[in-house]
Amino acid sequence: MMSASTEAAQEKGSPDFVVAHHFDKADTQFDAGRLGIWLFLVTEILFFGGLFCAFFIYRGWYFDSFVEAHHHLDKKMGALNTVFLITSSLTMALGVRSAQRSARKETVGFLLATVLLACAFLVVKYFEYTHKIHDGLLPGAMFHAQGFTTQHPGVFYAIYFVMTGIHGLHVVIGIGLILWILIRAQKGEFSSRYYAPVEGVGLYWHLVDLIWIYLFPLLYLVG
Amino acid sequence: MSHAESHDSHHSHGPDHVPHVTPLPVYLATFGTLCVLTVVTVGASYINLGTTVNLFIALIIATIKATVVALFFMHLKSDLRFHSVVFGSSVVFLIIFISFTMFDTNVRGQFEPQKRHRPAIMTDPFAAPSAPTATPSAAAAPAGSAPAGSQAPAHP
Numbered sequence: 126m127m128s129a130s131t132e133a134a135q136e137k138g139s140p141d142f143v144v145a146h147h148f149d150k151a152d153t154q155f156d157a158g159r160l161g162i163w164l165f166l167v168t169e170i171l172f173f174g175g176l177f178c179a180f181f182i183y184r185g186w187y188f189d190s191f192v193e194a195h196h197h198l199d200k201k202m203g204a205l206n207t208v209f210l211i212t213s214s215l216t217m218a219l220g221v222r223s224a225q226r227s228a229r230k231e232t233v234g235f236l237l238a239t240v241l242l243a244c245a246f247l248v249v250k251y252f253e254y255t256h257k258i259h260d261g262l263l264p265g266a267m268f269h270a271q272g273f274t275t276q277h278p279g280v281f282y283a284i285y286f287v288m289t290g291i292h293g294l295h296v297v298i299g300i301g302l303i304l305w306i307l308i309r310a311q312k313g314e315f316s317s318r319y320y321a322p323v324e325g326v327g328l329y330w331h332l333v334d335l336i337w338i339y340l341f342p343l344l345y346l347v348g
Numbered sequence: 349m350s351h352a353e354s355h356d357s358h359h360s361h362g363p364d365h366v367p368h369v370t371p372l373p374v375y376l377a378t379f380g381t382l383c384v385l386t387v388v389t390v391g392a393s394y395i396n397l398g399t400t401v402n403l404f405i406a407l408i409i410a411t412i413k414a415t416v417v418a419l420f421f422m423h424l425k426s427d428l429r430f431h432s433v434v435f436g437s438s439v440v441f442l443i444i445f446i447s448f449t450m451f452d453t454n455v456r457g458q459f460e461p462q463k464r465h466r467p468a469i470m471t472d473p474f475a476a477p478s479a480p481t482a483t484p485s486a487a488a489a490p491a492g493s494a495p496a497g498s499q500a501p502a503h504p
Contacts, residue, residue, distance in 0.1 A: 144363065151365035156428060163431045167438040174442040178449050185454040192399060200390060207386050215379040218421045222375070225367035317367055331421045338413045342406035346393035 138227050138316030155321055162325045166332050173336050176288050180343060183284060187277040194273070194281035195348025197262075199253065203345035206249050207337065213242035214334040217303075221327040224320035229313055232323070236307040239330065243300045250293055257282070285344055292340060295333045302326045368426050378420040385413050 148154040184191045220235030261269040264283035306326050309315065315323055389409040393402065419425040424432045469475055 150363045155365050159427065159431060160434070163434045167434060170438040170442060171445075174445055177442075178446045181446055181450060182453045185450065188399075200393070204386065204390050208383070211379065211382040211386065214382075214417065214421050215375060218370075218375050218378075219372075222369060222372070225369045318364055320367065328422055331417055334421075335414050335417050338417070339407075339410050342389055342393070342410050346389065347399065347403045347406045 138229075139314060139319035141314065142316075142319035151318070158321045158325065159328075162328050166328060169332055169336075173288075173291075176284070176291065177339070177343075180284050180288065183277075183280050184348075187275070187280050190273070190275040190277040191281050191348045193275045194278040194285075195344065195346075197260075198285070198345045200345050202249055202253050203341050206246050207341050209242050209246045209249070210334045210337050213239045213246070214331055216242065217327050217330045221320065221323050224310065224315045224323040225317055227316040229310060229315075232310045232315065233307055236303055236310060236323075240300055240303050240307070243296055243303070246296055247293065250289070257286075281348070288340060288344070292333070292336055295336070299326075299330050299333050302329065368423070370420065370423070370426065374420055378416055381416050382413055385409050385416075 144151050144154050148157070216235045216238040220232050220239060223231035223235055257263075261267075262279075262282040264279065264286055268279035268282065270278070303326060306315075306322050309322065389406055392405050392409070396402070397405070418435065424435065
């Protein structure tokens, strides 16, 4: 019985995978891990929630400045980045699906595509940032742009830089995490029996996409 | 586990985990929906319906997109219901957090001018504002330099 199941495990992949002794079966272990990731995502949502709250407070106070300042953001750049992120979410979801089906090469391919799309997002962000820094739109004392008709355009850009900056940091961390599971996938660690890290990183990546789904219209479209 | 609450039939396959593999068309349809809604939200931003209406249109579209991502890409539709509850609870508290802050910050400074012209009468708070009698006393109160807060409620 024991040797038969070990043999089956070798056949199916993830040879090093074990169910920890305090779990009654693999499903329980999977669900415990998923719950942990979801709880982490909740803290992320509340963390970004503070920033969204700041956005709405200052939007209420300096409404005219927000409307004027947001017209200086490039909608096309934002839309392009939205397309990059939702496409990367698709490739990530397909990467998880491939891992569930024990398709190693497919998994690696989809994860690589996700990393490349994330890099494309950062490249667009780089061009946006350099353009804005050149225009003197950095927050606080570094703000020296002229020609605004309203009093507080700097407040909008301060919130813009903080929110997109922290979101960008999440993208950078995401790239690192995806590369980590890409290498593990390449080693053949994941299969239909064990793909929890792929799924966990996937959930994180989808949350990064989900936050951008709100950032894009609020900052670029309506202001 | 043969409990009735098992969310998938694969629980009866033994100790090994058998994943719930979502069919490929579901992912592609989700992606298509997200692309279409991105075009819609960008398009809607060019139509000026007033900033508040535009904001709510953008937020509604974003929420539809977020729901689609959560249900299909993040597997909440086929996952344990409890994970949806966990996720939903964060959204509920986020709404409370932001909306209650708006109740404060968006109306700051709007109440004080009214209070000066028409001070509340604590013994009869629902009394009709009888302007001729209230105005002289309100005008006299600042001049009398706050006689122990007898008439108007004390300012901080």
